[in-house]
Every structure is written in structure tokens, then in C-alpha cells.
Amino acid sequence: MAERAARSGSDSFPPYNIEMQGENAYRVTLAVAGFSEADLDVTVEDNLLVVRGKTSDQNEERVFLHRGIAARQFQKSFVLAEGVEVAGARIENGLLHVDLVRKTVDAVVRTIDIERV
Numbered sequence: 001m002a003e004r005a006a007r008s009g010s011d012s013f014p015p016y017n018i019e020m021q022g023e024n025a026y027r028v029t030l031a032v033a034g035f036s037e038a039d040l041d042v043t044v045e046d047n048l049l050v051v052r053g054k055t056s057d058q059n060e061e062r063v064f065l066h067r068g069i070a071a072r073q074f075q076k077s078f079v080l081a082e083g084v085e086v087a088g089a090r091i092e093n094g095l096l097h098v099d100l101v102r103k104t105v106d107a108v109v110r111t112i113d114i115e116r117v
Contacts (some may be wrong), residue, residue: 027099049077087101
């Protein structure tokens with residue numbers, strides 16, 4: 001997941017981290033300062049985690065003397081490995097945390113009867 005995210009495009013907005021939280025748990029954290037929960041969409045399309053940010057601040061009454069906080073739309077995609085599912089997402093202090101878990105599949109052993117002909 002990390003390798004594909006690093007290779008996909010040169011746009012690094014918003015910055016993000018991918019961290020291991022445990023043996024089968026991961027977290028993708030995106031810096032989304034200035035975006036509210038209503039401005040963000042987190043979806044899974046096939047094995048693709050897609051985070052979209054849209055700007056809703058079109059208030060023309062505000063006059064900026066300096067605008068240094070990015071408020072542009074974005075789309076960031078991450079390819080999920082087989083068996084990885086999104087456990088949840090939350091926003092905290094301008095950071096969007098998307099938690100992922102890898103489902104472990106227990107090996108099933110079946111005995112096949114051999115028929116006598």
C-alpha cells in the first residue's frame with residue numbers, strides 16, 4: 001500500500017502517514033486542517049481506499065489579507081492489500097485517521113474421501 005501511494009502522482013497534498021498499529025492493524029493519517037467532517041468523503045471502491053476533500057467555504061464576505069491555509073479540493077487513493085478492510089475513520093485536531101485491519105483467515109484442512117472403483 002505504501003509503495004503504490006508513494007508512486008501515484010507527484011501531488012503530495014494533503015500530507016499523510018501510514019503506520020502500523022499492531023500485527024494486523026494499520027492507520028492512514030491525513031493532515032486535513034481547514035476541512036470539516038462534511039467536507040470529507042472516505043470510500044472503498046473494490047480494493048481502493050479513496051479520500052476526497054471538497055471545499056465548501058465559498059463565503060465571499062471574508063476578506064483575506066494572507067491566505068496560507070490550503071483549501072483546495074483533493075483526492076488521495078490507496079490500494080488495499082487482499083483481506084484489508086476499513087475499520088473506521090475519525091477526525092481529530094485537523095488529522096483524519098482511517099483505521100485498517102487485515103482479516104486473518106484460518107487455514108481449513110479438509111479430508112477428501114477416496115472412492116474405490
